[in-house]
Amino acid sequence: MNNKTLSIGLILFSLLIVALITRDGDIAWMMIPFLTYLGVGFLQTPTMEKLQIVAKRTLEQTRADGIALVNVTLNIQNQALETVHLFINEPLQDEMKIIEGELSRWATLQPGESTELNYSFTATRGNFSWSSLQVLATDPFGLIETRLLLPAYATAQIRPQIKKFKAIPLRPRNTVHVPGSIPARLGGSGTDFFGVREYHPGDSLRTLDWRLTARHPRKFFTKEFEQEEIAEIGLILDARQATNLQIGEDDLFEHSVSATASLAETFLHQGHRVSLLVFGKTMRNVFPGYGKTQLHRIMGCLSKARVEFDGRSSAHLDFLPIRMFPSHALIIIISSLTSTDRPIFKRLRAYGYQALLISPDPIDFAYSTLGQDTTSQLAVRATRLERRLELNNIAQLQIPVIDWKVSQPLFPLVRNALTRSRGQREM
Amino acid sequence: MAFSFRKTFFAVCLIISVLCLSLGYGLSGQWVGVVISLITGAAWLLARKYPNSILPLASLAISICLAVAGNLNGDSAFLMTCGSGFALATWDLLLLDSALGSHSSAVQTRQYEIKHLQSLALALGSGLMVIFLGRLVRLQIPFVVLLLSIALVVFGLDRIWGYVNKTG
Numbered sequence: 223m224n225n226k227t228l229s230i231g232l233i234l235f236s237l238l239i240v241a242l243i244t245r246d247g248d249i250a251w252m253m254i255p256f257l258t259y260l261g262v263g264f265l266q267t268p269t270m271e272k273l274q275i276v277a278k279r280t281l282e283q284t285r286a287d288g289i290a291l292v293n294v295t296l297n298i299q300n301q302a303l304e305t306v307h308l309f310i311n312e313p314l315q316d317e318m319k320i321i322e323g324e325l326s327r328w329a330t331l332q333p334g335e336s337t338e339l340n341y342s343f344t345a346t347r348g349n350f351s352w353s354s355l356q357v358l359a360t361d362p363f364g365l366i367e368t369r370l371l372l373p374a375y376a377t378a379q380i381r382p383q384i385k386k387f388k389a390i391p392l393r394p395r396n397t398v399h400v401p402g403s404i405p406a407r408l409g410g411s412g413t414d415f416f417g418v419r420e421y422h423p424g425d426s427l428r429t430l431d432w433r434l435t436a437r438h439p440r441k442f443f444t445k446e447f448e449q450e451e452i453a454e455i456g457l458i459l460d461a462r463q464a465t466n467l468q469i470g471e472d473d474l475f476e477h478s479v480s481a482t483a484s485l486a487e488t489f490l491h492q493g494h495r496v497s498l499l500v501f502g503k504t505m506r507n508v509f510p511g512y513g514k515t516q517l518h519r520i521m522g523c524l525s526k527a528r529v530e531f532d533g534r535s536s537a538h539l540d541f542l543p544i545r546m547f548p549s550h551a552l553i554i555i556i557s558s559l560t561s562t563d564r565p566i567f568k569r570l571r572a573y574g575y576q577a578l579l580i581s582p583d584p585i586d587f588a589y590s591t592l593g594q595d596t597t598s599q600l601a602v603r604a605t606r607l608e609r610r611l612e613l614n615n616i617a618q619l620q621i622p623v624i625d626w627k628v629s630q631p632l633f634p635l636v637r638n639a640l641t642r643s644r645g646q647r648e649m
Numbered sequence: 650m651a652f653s654f655r656k657t658f659f660a661v662c663l664i665i666s667v668l669c670l671s672l673g674y675g676l677s678g679q680w681v682g683v684v685i686s687l688i689t690g691a692a693w694l695l696a697r698k699y700p701n702s703i704l705p706l707a708s709l710a711i712s713i714c715l716a717v718a719g720n721l722n723g724d725s726a727f728l729m730t731c732g733s734g735f736a737l738a739t740w741d742l743l744l745l746d747s748a749l750g751s752h753s754s755a756v757q758t759r760q761y762e763i764k765h766l767q768s769l770a771l772a773l774g775s776g777l778m779v780i781f782l783g784r785l786v787r788l789q790i791p792f793v794v795l796l797l798s799i800a801l802v803v804f805g806l807d808r809i810w811g812y813v814n815k816t817g
Contacts, residue, residue, distance in 0.1 A: 226744065229706055233713060240717055248726035249717055251783060255734035255776030259741075262772040264809055307761055309748075328749055329757035330764050337757040362761070362768040363741065364748070 227263075227365045230256055263365035266307075270368055274301040275308070275331075277355040277372035283380075289344055290380040291321065296339040296355060298372070300331035309358040309367075310339055315350055318343045330362075344380075346476055347525050351377040381521045382476075382483040387633045389492055392640055394453045395576050396550030402452030402493045409446030416448040453494045454510065456547035457482055457520075459527065460539065460557030461502030466529045467558070467584045474587050475529045477628040478556045481580060485554060485636070486520045497551070498523055501542055503530035510548065539563040544570060553577045558584050559612060567616050577621045578639055581613065586627040654766055655749070659742040662735045663693050669732035670715050673724040682724075686715060686732075693739055700747030705740055712736035730780055738773050 234256050241249040275298060282293040300306050311326040323341025331337060355374040358367045397404055409416045418431050421442030434443040459482045467474040482498070489496045490513065497510040498520050506527060508519045539557065544566075547553060553575045557563065570577045585605055592598050609625075617623045622639040626632060667690035674682030689711050696704035716733035720726055745765055749758065790798070 229709075233710070237713070237717070244721060246720060248720045248730070251726070251780050252713075252716060252720070252730050252733050254780050254783075255730070255737055255773055258776035258779070259737060259769075259772040262768050262775075264812065266768065267812070305764075307764065327755060327758055328761045329755065330760040331757060332760075335757070337755060362765045364744075 224364070224367055226363070227260075230260055230365075234260075259363070260365065263361040263363040266361040267366040268302075268304060268306050268359050268361075268368065272302050272304055273306065273359055273368065273370065275299065275306065275357060275359070275370060275372060276301055277357070277374040279352060279355065279374040279376040281376050281378050283378060288383045291342055291344050292350070292378050292380065293340065293342045294323075294376075296374065297336055298329075298331070298339070298355070298357065299336035300333060303333050305330060305332050307360050307362055309360060309364070310337075311356050311358070312339065312341070313356070317345045317348050318350065319345060346473075347380050347382050347479065347527075349377065349379050349522070349525050351375075379522060379525050382479045382524050384487050385480065385484045385632070387484055387488040387636070390488060390633075390637050390640055392453050392492075392494070392552070394550075394552045396454070397451035398454050398495055398548075398550075400452050400495075401450060403450055404453055405448045405450055408449045408451075410449035412447035412450050414448045416446045418443050418445055420444070452492075452512075453489075454548050454551040455489050455494050455496045456510075456551040456553045457486060457496065457498045458542065458553060458555045458557070459498070459500045459524070460555070460559075461500050461527055461529050462539075462560075463502075463529050463531045464560050465558040465584075467587055469588055469591055472587075473529075474558060474582055474584055474628065477582055477587075478558075479524055479527060481582075481626075481632050482556050483521065483524050484632070486524075487517060490514075490517045490520075496520065497547060499543070499546060500524070500527045501539065502528070504528070505543075507546060509546070510551075539566045540569070542566055544573065544575070547575070549574060551575060554580060556580045556582070558582050559609075561608075561612065564612070564615055567619050567621055571619050571621070578624070578636075579613075579616055579621055580624045580626055580632070580636070583609075583625055583627045585609065586629070655742055655746050655762060658766060658769075659697075659739060659746060662738040662742060663690060666690075666712060666732050666735035666739055667693075669728045669735065670712065670719065673716075673719045673728035673732065676728075677722065677724045679722065679724070682715065682719065682722075689715060693743070697743055697746070700743055705743050709736055709740040712739075727780070727784065731777065734773055734777055738769055741769055 234253055237249060237253045237256070241247070241253070278297045280295045280297075282295075284291050284293070296310070296312065298308065298310055307328070307330050309326070309328050314320070314325060321342040321344055324339060325341055327337070327339055329337045353373070353375055354371040357370045357372055359370060360367045392404055394404065405412075405414065409419070418434055421430065421444045425444045429444050429446075431443040431445045435441065459478060461475065486496055486498065493512065495510045495512055496516060498508040500506040500523060506523050508516070508523050511519065539560075540562070544553070553570060555577065557579070559581055567577065567579070585602060589602070592602060613623045613625055624632075624635045624639050626635060667686055670686035670689070671683045674680070674686060689708060692704070692708045692711065696702075696708045713733045713736060716729040716736075719729040719732075745762070749762060
C-alpha cells in the first residue's frame, strides 16, 4: 500500500467520522466518488500469479574521441494473458553519467506486447553490472503496487583510455628465457652474430664456422648467435590519495591510469611478461602473464582502480610488497611521489631490481588554477625546487626518472629513459 | 494528442471543482467561502509546480474541508459533492502529470495515460451517477435488508483487505 492509497483511506475515514458526528447524510454521500475511485483501482490490480513479465538487457559499447559510450537497451515483454500497467525503473549506478535516454517509464502492455527502454551512459572507467530489473506492476491509478525483480543480467567494462605507443626498444639487464625480441647477451639461436666457440657434438653443421675451422686443423668451431628473449616487467600504479590531485573534473590519477594502461598494452604487444600492482587503500594486483588474456586482466584491474583515502601508516610506498615481482623484473613505478617515498627506491636497488620512475607533475597539472601573485609564484617555485631535489635524489640511485607533465606525450620520454637505462648494466 | 489530454483534463477538473465550490457558497451569499474557493484554485496551480511536496494533498484536503463546511452550512449538497469529487480528479491528474513528466513519447506510456484517464472517468462518472441516483430515488429499506447490506460491505472490505495484502 502506498502513500496515495493511504491518503484516500485517511480522507474516507475522516469523512465517515464527520458524517457520524454530525449525522449528516450529505457528507456520507461525499464518500462515494472516493470509494468508486478505490474500487476501480482495486478491481484492475493484477494478481501476482498471473504476472508473467520477461526482461532482456542488451549492451553495446562504443568509443569515440577517447570517450566510452555504453548503449543500454531494455526490452520488457508481457507474456501474461492480461493487460498490465508497469512502472519500469532502472537505478543509476555510481559514476554513470547519462548522455541520453530515459531510466524510468510508465507503460501499459497488452498481452504479448513489449516495450523498449533505451539510454546511453558514459564513465571515465569502471565495471558495471546488472543482475535484475526492478518493475512495479500496478493498477491504472497506482494504488496497489507489486514489486517485481526480473532477471536481466549484463556487465560492461569501461577500460581506461589507451594511447597507442610505438614499440619501445627495451634493453633490460635480465631477460626471461622465452624467445622474444630483446637481445639477451647470451649465445644461442638468433639472428645477430654473437661469437665463436669450439664445436660440441650435437651442434648443427649449418652453424659451423668453416673459415676458422680451416685455419685450425683437427678442430671445429661453431658460430653462436645472440639469443632474443622477452623482458619481465612490473608496473606499479600509485593510488594513494596523498599523491592524487583533482581539479574540476580532471584527475591526475586518471592520467596515471591511462599511462599504465598504455604501457601495459605496448609491452604485452611486444610479447613481454607484464604484471601490475595498484597500491592504495585496496591493493589490487595482476600476477605476471603474457598476451591478450593478461591485457584483459590488467585492464579489468585498472578499470576498478580507485583513489581512496587511507590514514594508515601502511599507506607509505615503503610498504610496497615488491617481492611479488620476479627478482629480475624491470619495475616501472607511476607515482607523483610524496616526500617520504624515497626509501622504496633504495630497497628496489638493494634487491637488484631495475627500475624506472614515471612521476606525473602535480605542480604543472595544477598551475592554471594557482594565483599569479608574487606569493603564489614563490610558493610554486619552492615546491618545484623541492620536487626537483626529490627526483634528483632518486635519480642518484641510478633509477631513470621521468618528470612527466601530463599535457606532454609520454612515449618519447619512456623510450629515451628505457634506452638510456641500459647503461646501468655496467654499474 | 494524448500528451495534452491529462493537462486539459486537469484544467477542466480544476475549473469544475472551483466553480462548484464557489457557486455553492455564492448561491447562499457567503462570499468568504467564494474567495477561499478561488484561493484554493490558485493553491492547485502552485501545487502543480511542486508536485512532490505536500501541496497537492494539502490542496485536496482544503477542497474537501470546504465542501464539508458548505454541506454543514446548508449550501447545495450536490455542488459540494461535485466540488470534492472533481478535486479528487484534479489531485489524481496532477500526480499523473508529475509521474509521467516529459517522458510520455512511447506508445505504451500513451496507452497507460489513456487507460488512466478512462479509469478516472469511470470512477468519477460512476460515483457521481450513484450520488445523483441516490439523491433522486429515495428507498425505504427494511431493517433486515439494511443489516444484510452492512454485512455484505464488511465482508467485501475483508476481501479487499486480503487482496491488498496478497498483491501488495
